[in-house]
Each structure stands twice: as C-alpha cells, then as structure tokens.
Amino acid sequence: MTTTGEMLIGASTVRGTDEPFHAINPATGETLEPVFHGSSSADVARACELAEAAFDTFRATSPEQRARFLEAIADRIEALGDTLIERAHAESALPIARLQGERGRTTGQLRVFATVLRAGRWQAATLDSALPERTPPRPDLRMQKIAIGPVAVFGASNFPLAFSVAGGDTASALAAGCPVVAKAHPAHPGTSELVGRAIRKAVADAGLPEGVFSLLTGAGHTVGTELVAHPAIQAVGFTGSRSGGLALMQVASNRAQPIPVYAEMSSINPVFLLPEALAARGEAIARDLADSLVLGVGQFCTNPGLLLALEGPALDTFRAAARAAVTTKPAGTMLTPGIQHAFEQGIGKLSDIDGLARTASGRAGTGPNQACAAVFETTAQRFIADPRMHAEVFGPSTVLVACRDAEEMLAVTRELEGQLTATVQADHGDYALAAQLLPLLECKVGRVLFNGYPTGVEVSYAMVHGGPFPATSDTRSTSVGTTAMDRFLRPVCYQNVPAELLPAALQDENPLYLWRLKDGKPAQA
Structure with missing residues (x-):
C-alpha cells in the first residue's frame, strides 16, 4: 500500500481541491511526496x-x-x-x-x-422489576447505554x-x-x-x-x-x-x-519529591527524572513539567545530580517546525520572568527543529505569585519549586490548575506528608502515581488519562x-416496554448472558 495524497470519504477515494500541503521530514527539512489538499x-x-x-x-x-x-x-x-x-x-x-x-x-x-464488547458490562444493563402492589405502584424499568x-x-x-x-x-x-x-x-x-x-x-x-x-x-x-x-x-x-x-x-x-x-x-504533571525519598535516593531520582524529561524530546502530555521539593541538604544533592544528568542529554528533533518554534518561544518567556532562573540545559543541537532540555528554578512564594510559571511548555522543560516547609508545598499544590497526572516520590517516613497531599491531588489530577514517572500510560481497565480543566475539557x-x-454512550430507560420489543441486553432471558444489575443486585442468569 502506498500513499496517494487522497482523502477517504466512505468508500470513495477523493483528491482534495483546497489548499495544497506536504508533510515535512522534521529531521532534514525535506518536503515529502505526495502533495495533499x-x-x-x-x-x-x-x-x-x-x-x-x-x-x-x-x-x-x-x-x-x-x-x-x-x-x-x-x-x-x-x-x-x-x-x-x-x-x-x-x-x-x-x-x-x-x-x-x-x-x-x-x-x-x-x-x-473487542474484549470489553464481548464482556458486555459497558452496556450497564439494569432491571428494576415492576411493583404493582406498592403504593404508588412502580412500573417495570430497564436501562442500557447506547x-x-x-x-x-x-x-x-x-x-x-x-x-x-x-x-x-x-x-x-x-x-x-x-x-x-x-x-x-x-x-x-x-x-x-x-x-x-x-x-x-x-x-x-x-x-x-x-x-x-x-x-x-x-x-x-x-x-x-x-x-x-x-x-x-x-x-x-x-x-x-x-x-x-x-x-x-x-x-x-x-x-x-x-x-x-x-x-x-494542557498539563505540567507535578512531581513531588518528598524529603525521606530524596535523602535516600535523590541521585537516582534525578537521573530517572532527566530520562523522563527528555523522553520523546519531552513531547508527551504527561511530561514532568513541574518539580516540588523541600529545601535542605537532600535537595542540594538532587540539584547537583539533576544538573549533571541534564547537561549530558543531547538535543532531539521535535515533531514539527511549529512545535519547535513554540517550544523556543515558551522557553524564552520563562527566561524573561524575574525570580525564575535557568539552572541546567541539555547539549545544543545542530540540525533543524532540534530542542535541548531546560531546567528552571524558583521559590514557592514566587511560583504562587506569578501564574506565568504555571504554563505548559510542550517539550523538555521543567520548573523546580523549592519550598521552605510542608505548608508551602501544600500551598503550591492548592494553586495548581487541573492536571493529567501527579507523581509522589515517597518513602515510609514521608507518608504523613503524602497523606496530606493525596486529598488535594485527588481534586487536581486524573492519575496519582507513587515512586514512578508519569511518561507512560497503560491501556487498561483502571487507567484514567484525563483530569480537571485545563488538562481536559470534561473532568469526568x-x-x-x-x-x-x-x-460516546448515553443511557436510555425503557418503561413498561413489551417483552417482544426490548433490546437483547434487557430481555428477561438474557440472551447475551450479560452481568446485569437486577433489583439492585448483580446477576448473570
């Protein structure tokens, strides 16, 4: 199969008539054939x-x-x-x-x-039996999603x-x-x-x-x-x-x-570096975070764009290790010239903010559309006071916020916009602070992860890749x-519908053999 530059409208293959455009190889700047319209x-x-x-x-x-x-x-x-x-x-x-x-x-x-379809739970089939002797009587009610x-x-x-x-x-x-x-x-x-x-x-x-x-x-x-x-x-x-x-x-x-x-x-995916974890394994966390930051040239919606930690010797060790790790990272080619240009603009805006210092950079590139990692640092007070620091820069960029104490870390957390993820690096001695963070994070993000890194989204039954605005337009x-x-489903209720007309998912015989909620109890018979 080859590309032809045509669009597909139902069974028809159609060559467009509006403005022509080409794909571009971002690594070389080469225009790729064929032409599309x-x-x-x-x-x-x-x-x-x-x-x-x-x-x-x-x-x-x-x-x-x-x-x-x-x-x-x-x-x-x-x-x-x-x-x-x-x-x-x-x-x-x-x-x-x-x-x-x-x-x-x-x-x-x-x-x-396909597996989900066969299991049938997505239909949420629900049956409430009629109660004609009750006052007032209850009709026969059945519901499914369509x-x-x-x-x-x-x-x-x-x-x-x-x-x-x-x-x-x-x-x-x-x-x-x-x-x-x-x-x-x-x-x-x-x-x-x-x-x-x-x-x-x-x-x-x-x-x-x-x-x-x-x-x-x-x-x-x-x-x-x-x-x-x-x-x-x-x-x-x-x-x-x-x-x-x-x-x-x-x-x-x-x-x-x-x-x-x-x-x-939009999401900057905060990473909380709690003190016991940072003291025990700060250098390893720094190296792994640098890897996560530059993975895919930072072009992941779950890229770790914000780091929060408490001031102290453990943070000093982490800073040094993070700088050393980031400065070894080579530049990478971004997906499009437009994305690379937007990244450079975003880095420029962060660089112009008073009280936000650039503390580490990756190795500069020589090819077209390349970007290198950038690490900035500020204090909790300045971060809270200047919303410009909260903006997502799509690419390998992150801001480290140094907090004087746990209360400042919690205050920063309360000021955050909605996010896709929040990561907590915590050892057992950090659990008291983590317990204070978790209720705040539940209201801010779609996924909370411990002792990992956000760049990786499993396709599974329990995964949530969403979150409050602006991470998504619908927090649910x-x-x-x-x-x-x-x-892409909506519920429909069927009241006193004749048995012969009921959808298969709601028929008494349960021909699809679904797990259903019948009179408040799960049943498959």
Missing part, C-alpha cells in the same frame, strides 16, 4: 452525511460483530508492516523502535475494546498512531457503535492515509455501511471547524493544545444543538482505558 466544505458535509446514514445500522450491530471489526482493523494495521513504520518515521522523526511500540499499543487497544451518534476525531501531533486515525478515540467510538469522521493531523498525512485505508478495508470486509469511517485532510483550521459544526456530529475527540481545544469547544457550544468536546489539552472522562467508551 484540504477537504472542501462539500467533502466535510459528504463525510458527515454518510456517517449519519450509517449510524442506525452500525449501532444495531451486535457486540460480537463490532468486536470482530475492531480486531480486523488491528490485523490490517499490522499487515501494513514496514511501510507504515517508515512513513511515520519520515513524517515525525520518531525512532523506529518507538513507532513499532506505538503500533503495538494501537492494535492492542483495538483488541482490548451509542451517542457520529463522532469527529482529531489526530494528535505527538502520537501519529496511538492517538491518531485509529487511536484510542476512534477505537472507543467504534466500539460504542458510533461512526467516525477523522481529521488527519497535517504533520503526518501519509501515515494517516495508510491507517485510514486499513480501516476502510475492514469496514468493507465486515459488510458495514461505508459511512462508518471517513478520513478528511487539511492544514488549516477550516476543516476542523466545519466538521465540529456539522449537525450530524454528536461528539468530538481531540488531543492537542489548549488553544485548539478551546476553539473547538466554542464551535460546539455555538451550534443549535451543542455537543460535548472531549479535549485533552478519560481518553485512555476501557472507560473511554463512556464518552
């Missing part, structure tokens, strides 16, 4: 109309049918082999091994959702596979029974086309309506705005900048029928893990 308004409308037409048929498929469909997508992505990895490498400059791992995560999460409607998915810049065309948003939406109209990220349109063709082939092989999946392209904001504004779209999945997420939220809220935008946006949701499906 932006989707026109008519293209966007056609994709949305096909999704709307496909919805009723697709949502009526059985969980087993959708499970096999997701597994077929995974199989077809794997069948692309080196062609996919080589194109993704050329468009992103990400290492081959990293992309192979990301492909495994992409296909793995598709298969995880698909919300066609979903718009935006590919992310930093994960050309796992958060892109067939990433978690698409996988969870398709699992829920929602057709997907995907907008390819302009940084990796060729990778997106290859994956999109794999999905489209799976759609055809499964005998599903063509509108179950479409792929649009475009380098500007017009395509995304028109996609979110189209009345057929019922929800949006987005991973990207705060400004981009807020813009889509505004479009969605201005519609005649407002819709939810599940946007994963996650974009990773099996409960990501919940974003």
Whole structure:
C-alpha cells in the first residue's frame, strides 16, 4: 500500500481541491511526496452525511460483530508492516523502535475494546422489576447505554498512531457503535492515509455501511471547524493544545444543538519529591527524572513539567545530580517546525520572568527543529505569585519549586490548575506528608502515581488519562482505558416496554448472558 495524497470519504477515494500541503521530514527539512489538499466544505458535509446514514445500522450491530471489526482493523494495521513504520518515521522523526511500540499499543487497544464488547458490562444493563402492589405502584424499568451518534476525531501531533486515525478515540467510538469522521493531523498525512485505508478495508470486509469511517485532510483550521459544526456530529475527540481545544469547544457550544468536546489539552504533571525519598535516593531520582524529561524530546502530555521539593541538604544533592544528568542529554528533533518554534518561544518567556532562573540545559543541537532540555528554578512564594510559571511548555522543560516547609508545598499544590497526572516520590517516613497531599491531588489530577514517572500510560481497565480543566475539557472522562467508551454512550430507560420489543441486553432471558444489575443486585442468569 502506498500513499496517494487522497482523502477517504466512505468508500470513495477523493483528491482534495483546497489548499495544497506536504508533510515535512522534521529531521532534514525535506518536503515529502505526495502533495495533499484540504477537504472542501462539500467533502466535510459528504463525510458527515454518510456517517449519519450509517449510524442506525452500525449501532444495531451486535457486540460480537463490532468486536470482530475492531480486531480486523488491528490485523490490517499490522499487515501494513514496514511501510507504515517508515512513513511515520519520515513524517515525525520518531525512532523506529518507538513507532513499532506505538503500533503495538494501537492494535492492542483495538483488541482490548473487542474484549470489553464481548464482556458486555459497558452496556450497564439494569432491571428494576415492576411493583404493582406498592403504593404508588412502580412500573417495570430497564436501562442500557447506547451509542451517542457520529463522532469527529482529531489526530494528535505527538502520537501519529496511538492517538491518531485509529487511536484510542476512534477505537472507543467504534466500539460504542458510533461512526467516525477523522481529521488527519497535517504533520503526518501519509501515515494517516495508510491507517485510514486499513480501516476502510475492514469496514468493507465486515459488510458495514461505508459511512462508518471517513478520513478528511487539511492544514488549516477550516476543516476542523466545519466538521465540529456539522449537525450530524454528536461528539468530538481531540488531543492537542489548549488553544485548539478551546476553539473547538466554542464551535460546539455555538451550534443549535451543542455537543460535548472531549479535549485533552494542557498539563505540567507535578512531581513531588518528598524529603525521606530524596535523602535516600535523590541521585537516582534525578537521573530517572532527566530520562523522563527528555523522553520523546519531552513531547508527551504527561511530561514532568513541574518539580516540588523541600529545601535542605537532600535537595542540594538532587540539584547537583539533576544538573549533571541534564547537561549530558543531547538535543532531539521535535515533531514539527511549529512545535519547535513554540517550544523556543515558551522557553524564552520563562527566561524573561524575574525570580525564575535557568539552572541546567541539555547539549545544543545542530540540525533543524532540534530542542535541548531546560531546567528552571524558583521559590514557592514566587511560583504562587506569578501564574506565568504555571504554563505548559510542550517539550523538555521543567520548573523546580523549592519550598521552605510542608505548608508551602501544600500551598503550591492548592494553586495548581487541573492536571493529567501527579507523581509522589515517597518513602515510609514521608507518608504523613503524602497523606496530606493525596486529598488535594485527588481534586487536581486524573492519575496519582507513587515512586514512578508519569511518561507512560497503560491501556487498561483502571487507567484514567484525563483530569480537571485545563488538562481536559470534561473532568469526568478519560481518553485512555476501557472507560473511554463512556464518552460516546448515553443511557436510555425503557418503561413498561413489551417483552417482544426490548433490546437483547434487557430481555428477561438474557440472551447475551450479560452481568446485569437486577433489583439492585448483580446477576448473570
């Protein structure tokens, strides 16, 4: 399979007519062929109309049918082999091994959702038996969750596979029974086309309506705005900048029928270095944090962008070890010229803040679009007083906040915005302080981790990759893990519906053999 520069609208392969653009190899500055074009308004409308037409048929498929469909997508992505990895490498400059791992995560999460579909708990089938003798009588009540409607998915810049065309948003939406109209990220349109063709082939092989999946392209904001504004779209999945997420939220809220935008946006992911842990293993923590900071050139939404510690000899030791570790780190190539430029601007703004000192830098690079690590330091009082220090700088940058005592650390924590993660490095002697931190962190983040590093998100049943604003636009949701499906489902109650008309999940015979809540008790019979 090769890239052609075409978009995929249902079963049709369409060459765009709007503004042309190319992918660029960020490591060399080379323009990559073929040329792509932006989707026109008519293209966007056609994709949305096909999704709307496909919805009723697709949502009526059985969980087993959708499970096999997701597994077929995974199989077809794997069948692309080196062609996919080589194109993704050329468009992103990400290492081959990293992309192979990301492909495994992409296909793995598709298969995880297939398992979830077969288990059936996602439907939340609930039955409350009629109580005709009660005063007042209770009717027969049954509830299940159903698909919300066609979903718009935006590919992310930093994960050309796992958060892109067939990433978690698409996988969870398709699992829920929602057709997907995907907008390819302009940084990796060729990778997106290859994956999109794999999905489209799976759609055809499964005998599903063509509108179950479409792929649009475009380098500007017009395509995304028109996609979110189209009345057929019922929800949006987005991973990207705060400004981009807020813009889509505004479009969605201005519609005649407002819709939810599940946007994963901005996070600095604080790391709390508690004193006993720092005294016992501060040098090791410094080395591991430096590795986490520069992993993927810092282009992870869970990058450790804020460090908090108490003043003292242990912090002095950590400082020295962190500086030594960071100064050995070579510059790396960022994903796009735009991301590299934004990183340099962000570092420049931090450098201009009084009371915020740059204390360590990685080795400067010589190639295009490269960035080196940067470590800044300030006091707790200054950090609290100047919100500019709280801003995310997407890339290998972090701010160390030195606190005079535990109360200052807790005060800084109270001032933090919503985050995806918070990490606590703590030994047993730190548990009293950790116990004070934990209730604060529960209100600030989606995931609290101890004695680890935030750059790594497992696709599992318990994972939460979300958090209060601005980490996400909806603090109740996650974009990773099996409960990501919940974003694209809504509950429906059936009152006194004749047995012959009940959905399979709610029939007395339980033909799907689901675990259900019947009169307040779990049952599978």
